[in-house]
Amino acid sequence: QQQVKQSPQxxxxxxxxxxxxxxxxxNTAFDYFPWYQQFPGKGPALLIAIRPDVSEKKEGRFTISFxxxxxxxxxxxxxxxxxxxATYFCAASWGKLQFGAGTQxxxxx
Amino acid sequence: xxxxxxxxxWVICKSGxxxxxxxxxxxxQATTMFWYRQFPKQSLMLMATSNExxxxxxxxxxxxxxxxxxxxxxxxxxxxxxxxHPEDSSFYICSARVPNQSTDTQYFGPGTRxxxx
Numbered sequence: 001q002q003q004v005k006q007s008p009q010x011x012x013x014x015x016x017x018x019x020x021x022x023x024x025x026x027n028t029a030f031d032y033f034p035w036y037q038q039f040p041g042k043g044p045a046l047l048i049a050i051r052p053d054v055s056e057k058k059e060g061r062f063t064i065s066f067x068x069x070x071x072x073x074x075x076x077x078x079x080x081x082x083x084x085x086a087t088y089f090c091a092a093s094w095g096k097l098q099f100g101a102g103t104q105x106x107x108x109x
Numbered sequence: 110x111x112x113x114x115x116x117x118x119w120v121i122c123k124s125g126x127x128x129x130x131x132x133x134x135x136x137x138q139a140t141t142m143f144w145y146r147q148f149p150k151q152s153l154m155l156m157a158t159s160n161e162x163x164x165x166x167x168x169x170x171x172x173x174x175x176x177x178x179x180x181x182x183x184x185x186x187x188x189x190x191x192x193x194h195p196e197d198s199s200f201y202i203c204s205a206r207v208p209n210q211s212t213d214t215q216y217f218g219p220g221t222r223x224x225x226x
Contacts, residue, residue: 032212043115043202043217044153051212089152093213097143097204099152 003027004092006100014108019077021103023090026071030092035064035075038087038102047088048075080107111137113205115218122193123226129189130221132203138183139205143215144176147200159186193225 005024013019023033032051036044050057050064050073057064063076077084085107090100112135122128132142140161145153157178158166165178175197177189186205190197200222204215 032214034214036217041200041220041222043113043204043220046214046216049212049214095213096155096158097153097213097215099154101152 002101003098004090004100006090006103008103009101010104010106012106012108013080015080015082017080017107019075019080019084019105019107021075021088021090021105022072023074023092023100024070024072025092025098027092027094027098028071029094030098032093033064033066033073034091034093034097035062036089036091036099038089044089077105080105082107082109111135111205111207111216113203113216113218115203115221117221118219119222119224121224121226124194125192127189127191128193128223129187130201130203130223132186132188132205132218134184134205134216137205137207139186140183140208141206142180142186143204143206144178144186144188145202145204147202147220149200153202156188190223193223195225198223198225 034049035047037047038044048062061078066073087102091097114133116131142159144156156171159178159180161180167173180186202220204217207214
C-alpha cells in the first residue's frame with residue numbers, strides 16, 4: 001500500500017506561476033522527507049529535503065512546507081520555468097525511502 | 110551532490126539470458142546501496158537493499174534468486190537479472206546512501222533501461 005500519498009497526479013502551470021504539490025503520510029516513524037525531480041529516461045535527482053523538526057525550508061525557487069501534526073508536507077515551486085517541466089516525487093524515510101506516486105508538472109511558455 | 114553512475118544505460122537481451130547492471134558511487138564510499146524498479150508512468154519501487162560485505166535484503170515479493178545482488182566493494186553494487194523474461198523489462202535505478210549523515214540522503218544513478226525480447 002502507498003505509505004506516502006501524493007497529489008495532484010499532474011498539473012499545468014504558466015511560466016512565472018507557482019506549482020504546488022502535496023504529500024501526506026501515516027507513519028510517524030518517518031524522519032526525513034526529500035523531494036526528487038525526474039526527467040524522462042533519467043534517474044531522480046534530489047531537489048530539497050526537510051526533517052520533521054523544521055516547518056519550512058527554502059532553497060532558491062523551491063520551498064518545502066512541513067506540518068507535523070497534520071502529517072503533511074508540500075513542495076512549492078516559485079516562478080515556474082519551462083525547464084521545471086518534469087515529474088516530481090515526494091518521499092519519506094526511516095531507513096528506506098517510500099515514494100509518492102509522482103506529479104507530472106508541465107510549465108507552459 | 111554526490112555522483113552515482115550506472116552501466117549500461119540501456120540493454121536489450123533475449124528471453125532466458127542473464128543481464129548484469131553495475132552501480133558505482135564515484136566520489137564517495139557507500140556502505141549501503143539500493144535497487145529500484147520503475148515502470149512507465151509509475152513511481153519507484155524498492156527491490157532490495159545492498160550492504161557492502163553482506164547479503165542483500167529483498168523487499169516482499171521480489172525473487173532473490175532472480176535478482177541477484179552483489180555489493181563487493183564500497184563503491185560498487187551489481188544487479189544481475191537471471192533468466193530474464195519480457196515481464197522483467199523495466200527501468201532499473203540504483204541509489205547510494207551518503208555515509209556519516211544524520212539523514213537518509215540517497216543519490217540516484219541515471220538508470221538502466223532493460224528490454225527483454
